[in-house]
Amino acid sequence: MFTFLLGGTSIEWKLINHGCSQRDLQGDREHVPGVFLMLHPDAIPPKTRRHLSFDPLIRRIRLRAKQLPDPRNQSDCEYSMADALMSALALFSLKDPSLLAFEKRRYDENIKNLFRVLNVPSDTQMRTILDPLEPDLLRPMFNDVFRQLQRGKTLEPYVFHDGCYLLSLDGTGYFSSKKIHCESCLQKKNSKTDEITYQHQMLGTAVVHPDHKQVIPLAPEPIIKQDGDNKNDCERNAGKRLLQKIRDEHPNLKLIVVEDGLASNAPHIRELKRLDMHFLLGAKPDDHEHLFAEVSRAEAAGRATTLRWTEVAKKEEVQCEIRFAHDLPLNKSNADLRVHFLQYTEYAPDGSIRKRFSWVTDLTITGDNARHLVRGGRARWKIENETFNTLKNQDYHFEHNFGHGEQNLSVIFAMLMMLAFLVDQTQELCCPLFQAVHKKLVSRRSLWDHLRSHFRHCLCESMQQLQEAILYDLAKEMPIPGFASRRGARVP
Numbered sequence: 001m002f003t004f005l006l007g008g009t010s011i012e013w014k015l016i017n018h019g020c021s022q023r024d025l026q027g028d029r030e031h032v033p034g035v036f037l038m039l040h041p042d043a044i045p046p047k048t049r050r051h052l053s054f055d056p057l058i059r060r061i062r063l064r065a066k067q068l069p070d071p072r073n074q075s076d077c078e079y080s081m082a083d084a085l086m087s088a089l090a091l092f093s094l095k096d097p098s099l100l101a102f103e104k105r106r107y108d109e110n111i112k113n114l115f116r117v118l119n120v121p122s123d124t125q126m127r128t129i130l131d132p133l134e135p136d137l138l139r140p141m142f143n144d145v146f147r148q149l150q151r152g153k154t155l156e157p158y159v160f161h162d163g164c165y166l167l168s169l170d171g172t173g174y175f176s177s178k179k180i181h182c183e184s185c186l187q188k189k190n191s192k193t194d195e196i197t198y199q200h201q202m203l204g205t206a207v208v209h210p211d212h213k214q215v216i217p218l219a220p221e222p223i224i225k226q227d228g229d230n231k232n233d234c235e236r237n238a239g240k241r242l243l244q245k246i247r248d249e250h251p252n253l254k255l256i257v258v259e260d261g262l263a264s265n266a267p268h269i270r271e272l273k274r275l276d277m278h279f280l281l282g283a284k285p286d287d288h289e290h291l292f293a294e295v296s297r298a299e300a301a302g303r304a305t306t307l308r309w310t311e312v313a314k315k316e317e318v319q320c321e322i323r324f325a326h327d328l329p330l331n332k333s334n335a336d337l338r339v340h341f342l343q344y345t346e347y348a349p350d351g352s353i354r355k356r357f358s359w360v361t362d363l364t365i366t367g368d369n370a371r372h373l374v375r376g377g378r379a380r381w382k383i384e385n386e387t388f389n390t391l392k393n394q395d396y397h398f399e400h401n402f403g404h405g406e407q408n409l410s411v412i413f414a415m416l417m418m419l420a421f422l423v424d425q426t427q428e429l430c431c432p433l434f435q436a437v438h439k440k441l442v443s444r445r446s447l448w449d450h451l452r453s454h455f456r457h458c459l460c461e462s463m464q465q466l467q468e469a470i471l472y473d474l475a476k477e478m479p480i481p482g483f484a485s486r487r488g489a490r491v492p
Helices: 054-066 081-093 099-103 109-115 123-130 135-151 235-249 266-274 289-300 370-393 409-430 432-441 444-457 463-471
Strands: 002-006 009-017 035-039 159-161 164-177 186-189 196-209 212-217 221-223 255-259 278-282 304-313 316-329 338-347 353-361
Touching: 054 081, 054 109, 054 135, 054 409, 054 463, 081 099, 081 109, 081 123, 081 409, 099 123, 109 444, 109 463, 123 409, 135 212, 135 235, 135 409, 159 370, 164 235, 164 370, 164 409, 196 235, 196 370, 196 409, 212 370, 212 409, 221 235, 221 409, 235 255, 235 266, 255 370, 266 278, 278 370, 289 304, 289 316, 289 338, 304 370, 316 370, 338 370, 353 370, 370 409, 409 432, 432 444, 432 463, 444 463
Parallel strands: 164 255, 255 278
Antiparallel strands: 002 009, 009 035, 159 164, 164 196, 186 196, 196 212, 196 221, 278 353, 304 316, 316 338, 338 353
16 A cells, blocks of 8 residues: 555555456466556445456457457468457547547557557558458357346346347448448449449347336348349348347347337248247338238227326326237238237327337237337337437447448448447446446546546556546546556556
8 A cells, every 4th residue: 555645635545456367367368467556445436347347348359359260371460350350449449530530549558458459550450450351250249248248137127028138120321432332332323313322231239128228239230232142232131140140149038029110021020930039010001001901800890909098298198099909910911920919009188199109019918018018119219219329429430431441341340339339338237337437427428538538648457447537537637657567666
């Protein structure tokens, strides 16, 4: 223990071993945790869950990165594939707006310390190294984080119905250009001018729950031209690939897939049944005329149930209604494919329809669970609001072209941004220290601003140390010193 004078105030510090088991270090001896500074005794930071905070998650991702194949002649490689990937992950974790901005951090020791990078490549070198990497090789990194959440029982509050989790799927675009393109780009041709717009899209997926703001993203599926195919890929094909991968990776995970009206078609529903996944899919009258006619006939025959109640929303009474019916044909062409129908309607005080949503499902609907299932169906929007909207509008710079490349670079960058988002969401859910910092700074934008500022001006050996500096305003007076050894020799 020793003492610093900070602004005329005597503050005691002690050296503590940075918690890391021998098991965590196996296969990654390039970095050995040292010591870090911690306020003592009155300002002890919130206790962290070791395996669900930033530092152990990054160690785990780093171990996976070291296993990635690298076709280059290793004797000629100054920068490893793992260093390139972890540097890119640092870019997205710090929410830098461009590779040029990140380039200024290239010689920052904190990149090496916090992201376990030996040599940080330049922007050009990073693009060149990552471009040939197959996107599916990043999926185990997502799965590792997900299993840590399972291990920590963080997922238990996300169980929605009968032991099942809600899995929301939706597509989004993240790249568009009339000039820059690659072989995998989707092409959209203007019928009037013949001008071609090149695009990249992805099918995102996340475990969601109507009672929880945070989402748990799984590895997305790129919507790109497949090898040897001259036609554009589509969300339906991407969904088929994605759901099969999820089932292969999580064979025992009980899921209810929630999607919009484009998904309520016979081939997709049959595929969900084959994969042993339940479904709660949007259904629109224009797309399902036969089904809605069957609902009307069921209602006339007394085989439909209607529930009505009144709620107070924004200081006014709102009339709500749920209608449901069982064992109906999806359409004329697939009379053997039977579904249950669920509809929610919200009426304005004048009796006009304010909101109306309809779904088809294989879940048995009752008077006791109907309102619960409606909330599950509406939770589909969390993939759009809490995932894509956050990535596009809360400083992740999702639609910025960090680098397109000639093969897979654009997809790799998009997946790494989603991986950084997963680590952030895990911290929001599980790391009391991160939560305390977030609470202090209120907004995500302020948090990222402070993170980048402290990252530049404080020498830290871990994200835990950096977050403590933000929480206790240490960097306003002086940088946190590093240490040359475990014996307490201080490095100014």
